[in-house]
Amino acid sequence: MTSPSLDRRTLLKGVAAATAALAVPRVFDPAAAAAPASKGIFGYGIASGDPTADSVVIWTRATPPARPGEPVATPGSGLGRPIPVRWQVARDRRFTRLAAHGTVMTSPDSDHTVKVDVTGLDPYTRYYYRFQSLGELSDVGRTQTAGDIAGETHALRMALVSCSNYTGGYFTAYRAIAARDDLDFVLHVGDYIYEYGNGADRYGPAALAGVRDSQPPTETIDLLGYRLRHALHKADPDCRAAHQALPWITIFDDHEVANNSWADGAQNHQPGEGDYLARRAQAMQAYLEWMPFRLPDQSVPHQGTRFFKRFTFGDLGDLSILETRQNRSRQVTVPGVPFDGFVPVGLSPAIDGAIASPARHLPEPEQLAWLKDGLAQRGRQWHLLGNQVMVAPVLYPGAALGAPGYTFVNADQWDGYTADRTSLLTHLAAQPAAAGDAVVLTGDIHASFSCDLPVTSSPGQAAYTSAGVEFVCPSVTSDGFYEVLGSTAQLKGQPAEVVVGATRQAIGAAQQLNPWLRYIDGVSHGFVVIDVTPERVQADYHHTPVPTSAQPDPRIVPTVLPGYTRSLQTLAGTRRLSSAAGPVGPRSDEPRGS
């Protein structure tokens, strides 16, 4: 998501390069970077991810203990000797019933990260894992394999998250997720890290400056920077707890490299920051080192590196993970528009034509074909899509953006690539009931949405054919509509209640233009629990409290956890939303070993 403050940061960047950057040294603070590394060999915690019926990836970083007179092998430093790391996966917390074990070497080549794809496991089973090196043991992590067994239907429940900006606030959403005992995995659909620094480009509440700062303190543009930024997140106690408690399925969006990226550039990649593709390659190297992500089989047709992949859950459903940054056509942009990334529609045939051009793509054509193929497969009721930017059309009334009389779209979303979207939704709508129904799970926009997916739409159009539904999670911490509107000239300095009221008014106006947006919350942060049964998919929204003047920003209070607020669902065969009573109750069954 982009915001007016991002525009401000872009403008300030040239000045910052000449002034503020001098005050904030390019080199990182070795003491701050070394703090987690000094907490022992496994100071960055443990993680697991990408569970299938018989495998799961386990992860850690093993920092070699510094010998006398040696510097600590901090992330990105290239320092430290290779060391052996033993790993164990067991069916019980005390490791009396081992399921798999082994030893690997780690070294500066992988930034001392360790990633093991553990295979030969049993389906729908809970496992425990740990690492050992040079006599030291890691914490014990809990993970589980997917319930993907022909002829069996198991419960399927996940936490949907996105947009965890470290300087944006405490990761209380992660802590609330870690405290639950009813989830199969966490699905993070992008912006796990942000590239911004602590200077003029700082992103988040001013109250956290000096309290919750980024490492490195400047924008991440190279391997050292991205490794340090990932390490910062792995050292966060709430992030660590959620990784320790559950496997994660993740995919990057733009901020794992730079804001509003496309195939060979990004809005936040400037002259002087080097070659964009070299920067992206370094960002991806750090991502693959530091995330429990399994790179899929590269023989499936794709462009560049294949990151998109599919998980299956018996006859209940599947989960296609999309990747929509690496190959996308450059966004349509219009200079002078107050909100970066947004473009006016219905005014200029050139802009409208570019947005609708079939020559422009969001996923590459090979990926779209692979996706459509999966969505047409029979034998599973639900086709879930782990997706970065919103599929549903969202027309923004100009009045809400300070430009009355105009209508805008966010051209970084599927709204900026309407030929691809029409192709996808037409395909979905054409599927017979036997092909099941699609549910898109999205992040990016830092607000909660539940939407029908109209095949064709125009402003205010109340009747439409819906191809499926989309649930959008709020950000973990990143600025949402409330914070963006609160930073505009009209509302800056106003009491929180006034800004909340203005946000809700803008949302009401947006819903009049877009009747398929059945639910929007643009104020709170948190996560969504997605619960899948043969009969329905339900989304429970868990939100931080609405800000008040007495407590304006729950993101800066580490004890304020998101709580349940609202549920919506889609019933099998309807391809539309309906209201739901929530929150969800106990699971219908538990994985083995629970």
Ligand SMILES: [Fe+2]
């Ligand atoms: Fe984001």
